Amino acid sequence: xxxxxxxxxxxxxxxxxxxxxxxxxxxxxxxxxxxxxxxxxxxxxxxxxxxxxxxxxxxxxxxxxxxxxxxxxxxxxxxxxxxxxxxxxxxxxxxxxxxxxxxxxxxxxxxxxxxxxxxxxxxxxxxxxxxxxxxxxxxxxxxxxxxxxxxxxxxxxxxxxxxxxxxxxxxxxxxxxxxxxxxxxxxxxxxxxxxxxxxxxxxxxxxxxxxxxxxxxxxxxxxxxxxxxxxxxxxxxxxxxxxxxxxxxxxxxxxxxxxxxxxxxxxxxxxxxxxxxxxxxxxxxxxxxxxxxxxxxxxxxxxxxxxxxxxxxxxxxxx
Ligand SMILES: [Fe+2]
Ligand SMILES: [Fe+2]
Numbered sequence: 001x002x003x004x005x006x007x008x009x010x011x012x013x014x015x016x017x018x019x020x021x022x023x024x025x026x027x028x029x030x031x032x033x034x035x036x037x038x039x040x041x042x043x044x045x046x047x048x049x050x051x052x053x054x055x056x057x058x059x060x061x062x063x064x065x066x067x068x069x070x071x072x073x074x075x076x077x078x079x080x081x082x083x084x085x086x087x088x089x090x091x092x093x094x095x096x097x098x099x100x101x102x103x104x105x106x107x108x109x110x111x112x113x114x115x116x117x118x119x120x121x122x123x124x125x126x127x128x129x130x131x132x133x134x135x136x137x138x139x140x141x142x143x144x145x146x147x148x149x150x151x152x153x154x155x156x157x158x159x160x161x162x163x164x165x166x167x168x169x170x171x172x173x174x175x176x177x178x179x180x181x182x183x184x185x186x187x188x189x190x191x192x193x194x195x196x197x198x199x200x201x202x203x204x205x206x207x208x209x210x211x212x213x214x215x216x217x218x219x220x221x222x223x224x225x226x227x228x229x230x231x232x233x234x235x236x237x238x239x240x241x242x243x244x245x246x247x248x249x250x251x252x253x254x255x256x257x258x259x260x261x262x263x264x265x266x267x268x269x270x271x272x273x274x275x276x277x278x279x280x281x282x283x284x285x286x287x288x289x290x291x292x293x294x295x296x297x298x299x300x301x302x303x304x305x306x307x308x309x310x311x312x313x314x315x316x317x318x319x
Contacts, residue, residue, distance in 0.1 A: 026040070036076075037089075046092075050062070081307075097112065117239070127145050129166055139162075145167050147204055149226050151224055151226070153178060174195055176210070177196065206229070209228075211247060215241050218241055247273070255282075262295075
């Protein structure tokens with residue numbers, strides 16, 4: 001019989017199943033009502049999936065999969081908006097894709113931050129890469145890209161070397177015309193679809209719409225934001241921009257990645273944009289420099305977004 005660690009805002013216990021020790025799960029509530037789940041006893045370097053009970057589906061669904069370090073803490077930032085939540089944890093497959101799980105109409109979308117503006121998503125057997133730059137080794141544990149979204153050609157968003165290492169002949173790339181025109185982009189033109197502001201394309205069952213996203217450092221036509229619809233979920237990536245009218249008009253976003261730093265938005269501007277747009281989940285990203293340390297205060301961002309609108313702010317390791 002398969003058994004799990006069950007938690008309802010209580011401390012879990014260690015159980016075993018099929019001769020395998022499953023991670024024990026403890027929980028404590030922060031003053032802001034977020035829940036800190038502590039998973040212990042999972043073998044180091046094994047993959048663990050923390051799961052939550054999904055009432056509408058009447059089953060447990062994955063919340064996050066991570067590599068065990070022996071003791072792992074995960075903060076459930078959705079907890080303040082719920083009256084109760086059931087959790088359990090179990091060992092995942094050794095080759096499981098790690099990251100945050102979003103339930104879609106066709107399996108889970110898994111989101112794994114990599115660095116600065118770079119992240120990967122896995123869905124329905126497909127890998128989607130966003131602005132992959134920095135060392136190829138950062139992507140070594142993930143399958144090659146089926147789809148790459150490029151916001152623009154600046155060095156912290158586009159690297160021909162990195163792009164070569166994560167793509168193959170069947171990869172599809174979506175990029176602005178200005179990126180396509182770069183001499184260093186020439187090797188990728190044959191596998192690229194150019195999207196102008198307002199235009200869309202459907203690739204591998206994934207719909208991508210380019211949205212006008214400019215600021216003083218990113219003039220007209222340089223940078224694309226994208227609304228990507230995956231299994232019914234709408235995900236917005238901003239690239240580098242300010243709060244354009246076209247962004248502010250977007251509604252019904254499930255997940256939004258919002259940029260901030262001296263080349264994009266100051267923290268209060270980004271927080272104000274989020275409060276206006278009200279995505280269900282927001283990831284602050286691009287709050288430092290390429291492959292370098294963060295320089296902007298995401299804790300301040302989170303405080304400014306606040307929790308009165310029900311927006312879940314997910315702080316992840318981007319640097
Ligand atoms: Fe830029
Ligand atoms: Fe940037």
